[in-house]
Amino acid sequence: MSEQPLDGWFIERFDREGSAIGLKVQEKLHDETTPWQHLEVYSTETHGHLMVLDGCVMLTDRDNFLYHEMIAHPALFTHADPKRVVIIGGGDCGTLREVLRHPGVEQATQIDIDEAVTRAAERFFPQLTEANHDPRAELRFADGVKWVDDCPENSVDVLIIDSTDPVGPAEGLFQQDFLARCQRILRDGGVMVQQSESPLYHSGSIIRDLRTAMTQAGFDSVATLVFPQPTYPSGWWSVTLAGKGGAVDRFRETAARERSFATEYYSDAQHRAALTLPPFMARLLAG
Amino acid sequence: MSEQPLDGWFIERFDREGSAIGLKVQEKLHDETTPWQHLEVYSTETHGHLMVLDGCVMLTDRDNFLYHEMIAHPALFTHADPKRVVIIGGGDCGTLREVLRHPGVEQATQIDIDEAVTRAAERFFPQLTEANHDPRAELRFADGVKWVDDCPENSVDVLIIDSTDPVGPAEGLFQQDFLARCQRILRDGGVMVQQSESPLYHSGSIIRDLRTAMTQAGFDSVATLVFPQPTYPSGWWSVTLAGKGGAVDRFRETAARERSFATEYYSDAQHRAALTLPPFMARLLAG
Numbered sequence: 001m002s003e004q005p006l007d008g009w010f011i012e013r014f015d016r017e018g019s020a021i022g023l024k025v026q027e028k029l030h031d032e033t034t035p036w037q038h039l040e041v042y043s044t045e046t047h048g049h050l051m052v053l054d055g056c057v058m059l060t061d062r063d064n065f066l067y068h069e070m071i072a073h074p075a076l077f078t079h080a081d082p083k084r085v086v087i088i089g090g091g092d093c094g095t096l097r098e099v100l101r102h103p104g105v106e107q108a109t110q111i112d113i114d115e116a117v118t119r120a121a122e123r124f125f126p127q128l129t130e131a132n133h134d135p136r137a138e139l140r141f142a143d144g145v146k147w148v149d150d151c152p153e154n155s156v157d158v159l160i161i162d163s164t165d166p167v168g169p170a171e172g173l174f175q176q177d178f179l180a181r182c183q184r185i186l187r188d189g190g191v192m193v194q195q196s197e198s199p200l201y202h203s204g205s206i207i208r209d210l211r212t213a214m215t216q217a218g219f220d221s222v223a224t225l226v227f228p229q230p231t232y233p234s235g236w237w238s239v240t241l242a243g244k245g246g247a248v249d250r251f252r253e254t255a256a257r258e259r260s261f262a263t264e265y266y267s268d269a270q271h272r273a274a275l276t277l278p279p280f281m282a283r284l285l286a287g
Numbered sequence: 288m289s290e291q292p293l294d295g296w297f298i299e300r301f302d303r304e305g306s307a308i309g310l311k312v313q314e315k316l317h318d319e320t321t322p323w324q325h326l327e328v329y330s331t332e333t334h335g336h337l338m339v340l341d342g343c344v345m346l347t348d349r350d351n352f353l354y355h356e357m358i359a360h361p362a363l364f365t366h367a368d369p370k371r372v373v374i375i376g377g378g379d380c381g382t383l384r385e386v387l388r389h390p391g392v393e394q395a396t397q398i399d400i401d402e403a404v405t406r407a408a409e410r411f412f413p414q415l416t417e418a419n420h421d422p423r424a425e426l427r428f429a430d431g432v433k434w435v436d437d438c439p440e441n442s443v444d445v446l447i448i449d450s451t452d453p454v455g456p457a458e459g460l461f462q463q464d465f466l467a468r469c470q471r472i473l474r475d476g477g478v479m480v481q482q483s484e485s486p487l488y489h490s491g492s493i494i495r496d497l498r499t500a501m502t503q504a505g506f507d508s509v510a511t512l513v514f515p516q517p518t519y520p521s522g523w524w525s526v527t528l529a530g531k532g533g534a535v536d537r538f539r540e541t542a543a544r545e546r547s548f549a550t551e552y553y554s555d556a557q558h559r560a561a562l563t564l565p566p567f568m569a570r571l572l573a574g
Contacts, residue, residue: 011307015311017333018311018333018334019309019310019334019517020296020308021308021522022298022307022308022309023306024306045305046304046306047305062487199515200350200515226515228486228487228521230487230521230523234350234515234517234522235517235522236515236517236522264565269563270566272560273559273561274560276554276556276560278553279549280551280552
């Protein structure tokens with residue numbers, strides 16, 4: 001992927017997909033080469049602040065609610081009673097905030113390798129970090145794969161993999177070996193969720209392969225949910241859930257409907273809708 | 288909107304929305320200034336052929352199934368027994384093809400002002416025009432607004448407005464005066480459907496205003512359906528249905544489930560999911 005901020009536009013090209021998405025930017029607010037990646041923050045004309053890692057759009061103020069709500073709430077309302085939640089990646093803290101909206105959660109640990117992302121989020125996306133001082137929040141800056149290796153068996157209720165694309169550093173997060181270690185640290189009834197790319201571009205490749213790898217890693221059920229995400233490739237995105245000992249295509253519908261917090265996108269009806277896969281996708285996932 | 292085909296990329300900038308979408312192109316296959324607009328066709332690296340009108344992406348081979356299925360099938364499965372269908376716009380013939388998949392349809396008339404669009408579709412998107420020689424198909428190249436004016440009252444079951452954005456030539460198609468004339472030509476139980484732009488960008492403006500105008504034009508019910516559309520602004524799109532004497536938030540679910548034709552995106556479950564509006568959108572439409 002490459003960027004081309006010409007004439008005041010930030011254009012991200014998705015070379016493998018042959019498509020591009022752009023935003024009109026006002027100014028670059030931050031530019032930092034961290035030990036792990038190139039981190040930039042821009043102000044845009046219509047989407048608020050924009051965070052970019054290694055030339056790839058991570059989030060904007062305007063549309064990050066879609067991704068953050070859909071990676072957090074379906075998994076938490078699928079688990080019967082989530083108390084211990086772990087987020088691998090997610091350094092912008094937006095997923096952590098959504099997790100901590102659930103009053104039953106007793107501890108939520110975020111493990112991102114790059115502290116600079118969290119510091120930039122605190123400065124440029126303060127609303128995403130507003131739960132960081134919740135006493136139930138624990139922020140660690142470490143290698144998430146190693147953290148999972150060292151984590152005791154049967155100790156986590158919900159494990160969220162909030163990663164970048166499965167090329168380069170995040171590739172291992174989509175492979176059976178890592179998924180089996182994730183399965184091991186989950187308690188019985190545990191739920192894992194992973195961002196799983198575009199339904200249009202990746203149903204017959206990344207999404208199908210991830211579901212197969214999850215099953216081979218020992219999970220008892222998988223389910224993919226789809227939702228819009230305008231600033232990611234194709235504007236259409238997915239998360240895939242995997243269950244240890246439970247069915248992840250069902251969820252606590254009453255609890256979701258009577259949730260104690262406000263949401264912009266998530267609802268019990270939206271959760272059911274997201275589980276509804278179009279025929280072309282069902283065929284590709286089966287094939 | 289403007290285009291910038293730099294370095295082999297066609298980039299469409301949505302200036303009002305401050306965002307852009309692009310596709311990697313191989314070559315320009317066609318360039319024509321019709322009496323009505325500037326028509327271009329490109330071959331792309333990953334999305335098949337691309338049609339562009341006045342610099343705006345109209346459709347690609349790869350993702351047009353989303354829009355065409357969702358502007359046609361929800362309206363036709365909402366109507367109790369659609370026999371006479373009219374399409375205003377839709378010169379690429381993709382909507383006509385979907386309409387004619389319904390065996391109960393006796394006549395489907397497409398009225399697009401620009402014959403050059405249909406001729407280009409026949410040449411570069413032959414699969415979209417494969418139903419043009421169906422004896423039930425009628426293609427007219429004329430002003431759709433005037434056609435509606437001249438159409439007898441109570442003569443149409445489903446009226447599909449398959450238009451460009453509500454700026455410039457298509458602006459009148461979103462206004463109460465035209466909508467009232469559409470209501471007049473529908474039979475009792477008739478259904479109108481209109482493309483209604485992006486849920487992210489336009490819920491509190493174009494979509495809400497269209498729904499209000501439909502109600503003021505005499506329609507008895509309205510319903511907006513949402514679905515992904517990667518090559519339109521935000522990658523997330525909507526159609527809005529309006530009913531003359533019937534409720535358009537319900538549909539013939541059994542008939543949709545047991546449909547006699549294959550679809551890529553549409554299904555009865557997908558129809559229900561598309562009617563499910565996220566909380567932020569429901570608030571904006573109510574507000």
